[in-house]
Amino acid sequence: MTIPMIFGLGMTINWLLVYTLKPRAWRKWLGLGLLIFGGIAMFKLRSQSNEASLSFLIAFMIGWSLFSARDRFALEED
Known part of the structure; x- marks a missing residue:
């Protein structure tokens, strides 16, 4: 690729994930898992290779975006 x-x-x-x-629990734990794996x-x-490094960086960034927005839908659940 x-x-x-x-x-x-x-x-x-x-x-798609965000x-x-x-x-909230899925977003938090999937985010933490991707953060740790990517890091x-x-x-x-x-x-x-550059492709593999970019893949790990993207996994890290997806984890960060999921974890930082873990409360995005919390108000809608209440």
Whole structure:
């Protein structure tokens, strides 16, 4: 896959998760899991190709966006 395709796929997955995953617990734990996975993989596998590094960075950013917006739908649930 090329870098623009990886970036586009990652942003599509991010959009789908951020706007369709509504339970707070799922958003929190999936976000934390992706944050930890992406962070560790970025530093442990630094010598990999640009595509792999971008994939780990996108996983980290998806985790950050899910975790930081974990209360987005909390008002609608009450």
